[in-house]
Amino acid sequence: MTDKSSGPWKEEFFRRTSLLVHQVSFGTGLVTSFSILSFTDIGYAPLVATAALFFITGLGTTFRYAVSGDIVLLPRLNPSSYYSKKSKHKNQPKKPKNSREPLVGEGVTGYWETKVETKSYGSMQITLCLTQKGNDISGSVEGSLFAPMNIEGGSISEGRATWKADASGFLSFKTSFDVYFKDDKLEGEVDFGKYSKGTLSGQKSTEINALTDTPTEDRIFGTLPPEEISEKLMPTLQELGLVENCRQLATEGWTIIREAADPHFVTRLRQAIIECSPVVGSDGSKTDGLLRVDPVFAEAAINPKLMAMAEFSVGRGFLLASMVTTIREKNSNPIDLHADQLYFPEPFPAHNMMLTCCWATDEFTLENGATTVIPGTNALLRHPNEEEIKTPHNLVTMDCPPGSVAIWDGRVWHANAPKTTDGQRVVLHTSYQRMVVRPNEDFSDVAEEMIEKYGEPMAQLMGNMDSIAKKDFDYVKDFGTFIKTANNARF
Numbered sequence: 001m002t003d004k005s006s007g008p009w010k011e012e013f014f015r016r017t018s019l020l021v022h023q024v025s026f027g028t029g030l031v032t033s034f035s036i037l038s039f040t041d042i043g044y045a046p047l048v049a050t051a052a053l054f055f056i057t058g059l060g061t062t063f064r065y066a067v068s069g070d071i072v073l074l075p076r077l078n079p080s081s082y083y084s085k086k087s088k089h090k091n092q093p094k095k096p097k098n099s100r101e102p103l104v105g106e107g108v109t110g111y112w113e114t115k116v117e118t119k120s121y122g123s124m125q126i127t128l129c130l131t132q133k134g135n136d137i138s139g140s141v142e143g144s145l146f147a148p149m150n151i152e153g154g155s156i157s158e159g160r161a162t163w164k165a166d167a168s169g170f171l172s173f174k175t176s177f178d179v180y181f182k183d184d185k186l187e188g189e190v191d192f193g194k195y196s197k198g199t200l201s202g203q204k205s206t207e208i209n210a211l212t213d214t215p216t217e218d219r220i221f222g223t224l225p226p227e228e229i230s231e232k233l234m235p236t237l238q239e240l241g242l243v244e245n246c247r248q249l250a251t252e253g254w255t256i257i258r259e260a261a262d263p264h265f266v267t268r269l270r271q272a273i274i275e276c277s278p279v280v281g282s283d284g285s286k287t288d289g290l291l292r293v294d295p296v297f298a299e300a301a302i303n304p305k306l307m308a309m310a311e312f313s314v315g316r317g318f319l320l321a322s323m324v325t326t327i328r329e330k331n332s333n334p335i336d337l338h339a340d341q342l343y344f345p346e347p348f349p350a351h352n353m354m355l356t357c358c359w360a361t362d363e364f365t366l367e368n369g370a371t372t373v374i375p376g377t378n379a380l381l382r383h384p385n386e387e388e389i390k391t392p393h394n395l396v397t398m399d400c401p402p403g404s405v406a407i408w409d410g411r412v413w414h415a416n417a418p419k420t421t422d423g424q425r426v427v428l429h430t431s432y433q434r435m436v437v438r439p440n441e442d443f444s445d446v447a448e449e450m451i452e453k454y455g456e457p458m459a460q461l462m463g464n465m466d467s468i469a470k471k472d473f474d475y476v477k478d479f480g481t482f483i484k485t486a487n488n489a490r491f
Contacts, residue, residue, distance in 0.1 A: 018067035025060025029053040107129040108132045108156065108181050114202030116143075116190060124199065127191075130372060141165050141175070143225075149175065156181075165303030226250065226351045230310060236308050245407075246312045253378030253412030255310040256398060260305050260359070260405040268425050270297045270361035273325040288325045291304040291446045297323055298450060302457040303428055306357050306405065313355045313409055320461035321354060321433040328369050328416075328425040335416035337374075339382075339391045340408075340431075353437055354410030358398075359428040364406060366397045371406055373398060378412040389411075435463070 033049035112128040130151075132138040137154030154163030164176045173195050179188030184204040191197050224230055227250040229237060237243050248255040249448040261269075272294040290297040300306075301320055310318045340354050364370040372395040377384075384392075392415065408414055419425055433439060443450075447462040459465045 012312065015481065018064040020067065022064040026057045026065075029056035031079055032056060033471060037300045039131065057180045059442055063217075108137070108161065111205040112186060112202050113201045113205050114146055116198045116200045118192070118196040118198035125204075126202075126453060128186075128202075134437040137161050137163055149312070158472070190407055230286060233308065237312070240305050240308055242305060242312075249309070249313060249407065249409060250376035252405070254375065254396075254408040255309075255416070256400045257309070257405045257407065259304050259401060259403055260303060261300075261403060262303060263403060264446045266359075266361055266403045268294075269359060273361065273426050273428055274424075277325045277327050288441055289446075290325065291443065291450055298454055298458065300359060300428060301461060302454055303405075304367075304428065304434075306407075307457060309357070309407060310355050313352050314432055315351070317435040317460065317465065318355075318432045318444065319435055319437075319439050319463050320352070320441075321431040321437075322429070323431075324429040324456060326425075326429065327425050328419050330419055330422055332369065332419050334369070334418040337384050337392045337415045339384070339412050339413055340375075341410040343384075344410075348411050350381070351434070352378070352409040353434045355432045356408055357411070357430045357432070358406040358408075359430065360400055360404050360425045361402055361408060361428075362424065363402060364404065365423075366399070366417050367419075367421045368420075369417050369425050370400075371408070371414055372400045373408055373412055373414040374397060375412075378409050381411060384413050400427075404480035432461075439463075 005358045023425065029052060033053040033351075036049040036469065037045055037480070038051060109131050111132060114126045116124050116126050118124070124143060126141060126143040128139065128141060130137060135155055135157055137151060137156050139151050139154075140148045141151065142148045149165035149167050151163045151165050154161065157253040159181050161179045161181065162177065164174065167173050167175065173193040175375055176191045177188065177200075178190075179186050179200070185201075186203070189197070190200050227247075229243070229246055234243075237246060242257070244257040244393075245257060254324060276290065291301075301323065340356055341348055344353065358371060360370075366372075374392065374394050375396055392413070395415070397417065431440070443462055447464065451459045451462055451464060455467065
C-alpha cells in the first residue's frame with residue numbers, strides 16, 4: 001500500500017496510521033464484545049462476543065500487515081511506544097543473528113571501516129569515526145565521494161545506532177544511518193537522500209586508536225577528498241573565476257585557463273624562451289636554470305591563477321618541481337602517450353602529486369602539435385600499457401589561443417600530436433609538486449635570491465615556508481601543522 005517513491009515521510013505516515021487503525025480496531029472489538037455479553041441473554045453470547053472481538057481486531061491486523069509488513073495479533077496498549085526510536089517496520093535493517101544485548105557500556109568508540117553497496121554508485125568505502133558516551137553517538141563519516149561529515153543527533157540503544165549527517169562540497173546531500181553493532185562488526189542501512197540508498201557492513205579498525213570529541217575539521221589528519229575545494233581557497237578561486245576549472249581538473253584530469261596573463265607578458269615569455277632554447281635539429285629545450293635567465297620565468301611560476309590551481313590539485317605548501325621550455329618545428333617527432341608521474345609505482349595515490357601548466361605562446365592546435373589528453377584516465381591511477389600506447393583512443397586536443405595555459409595532473413594520460421604546420425610552437429612547462437615530493441630540479445643556488453626578490457609566493461615554491469623548513473623545527477609543537485599542510489587538510 002505504501003508508495004516507495006512518495007518519500008520517507010509519507011511512508012512513515014502510512015505506517016503510523018496502520019498502527020493506530022490496529023489499536024482502534026482492537027478497542028472497537030472489546031467494546032462490541034462487552035456489549036454483546038451485557039445486553040444479550042442468549043446462551044451462546046460468549047461465543048458471539050469472542051468471534052466479534054477476533055473479527056474486528058483481525059481487520060486492523062490485516063490492514064497493519066498490508067502497510068507495515070508485520071503480523072501482530074494484539075496491538076500494544078501504549079500508543080507512544082509506536083512513535084519512539086525503537087519502533088520497527090519493514091524498512092528497518094534486520095538485526096544480526098545472535099546479536100548480544102545490551103551493547104551499551106561496551107562502547108563503539110573508534111574507527112569502523114565499512115563497505116557500502118548502492119544501486120546508483122555500486123560499492124564504495126566509508127570510514128565511520130565514532131565516539132560513544134552513554135546513549136549518545138558523535139563523530140564523523142568520511143568517504144571518497146564526499147567531504148567528511150559530522151554526525152548529528154546520534155544515539156545508540158540495545159546495539160542499534162541511528163544518526164544523520166549533511167554533506168557539502170561538489171556533492172551536497174543529507175544522509176541517515178541505521179546500524180546494528182555486534183562485537184567488532186556492524187551492518188545496517190544508509191540513505192543518501194536524493195542520490196541513493198544502500199546497505200553497509202564492516203568491522204572495527206585495529207590500526208587507529210579511539211577518537212576523542214575533536215571535530216572532524218580540527219583533527220590534524222582530517223584530509224580533504226581530492227575533489228573538494230578548501231574553505232580558505234574557495235574565495236580566491238571564485239575571485240579568479242577558476243571554480244569550474246577545478247571541477248574539470250578533478251573529474252577529467254585537465255583544463256585550460258584562457259587569458260592567464262596580458263599579451264605583453266606572453267610576448268616577453270615567448271622571446272625569452274626562444275633566446276634561451278636554441279633549436280637543435282627538429283626541436284629544442286632547456287630544462288634547468290631558467291629562474292636566473294629572465295625575470296619572466298619567475299613571474300610565470302608565481303602567476304596567481306597557476307598558484308591557485310596548484311593549491312587545489314597538489315595541496316597547500318606545494319613546491320616548484322621544474323621549469324622546461326620547448327620549441328617544436330614542423331615535422332618534429334610526436335611524444336607517445338604517458339603519465340607524468342613516471343617515478344610513482346602503480347597504483348598512484350588517490351591525491352594528485354604533480355601538476356603541469358603549459359604556457360602556450362602560439363596557437364595550440366592539433367596541426368600545430370598541441371598536447372592531446374584522454375579525459376578521465378587520471379582516475380585509473382596507473383600508467384598506460386603497451387597496447388594503449390600504440391593505439392590510444394578518445395584523445396582530445398587541448399586547443400587554446402596564445403596566452404592560455406593548458407593544465408593537466410600527473411596521472412592523466414597525454415601525448416603530443418605531430419606538428420604539420422610551418423613555424424615554431426613555443427611553450428613553457430611549469431610543474432608543481434606536493435610538498436612531500438622532492439622537486440625534479442635543484443633550485444638551491446637561486447632560492448635565496450628569488451625569495452628576496454619575490455617574497456612569500458616564491459618562498460613557498462622554494463620550500464622555505466613550511467614548518468619543517470625552519471632550522472628550529474619543533475617536532476612536538478609544529479608537526480601537526482606540517483601534517484595538515486602535507487595532507488591538504490582543513491585548517
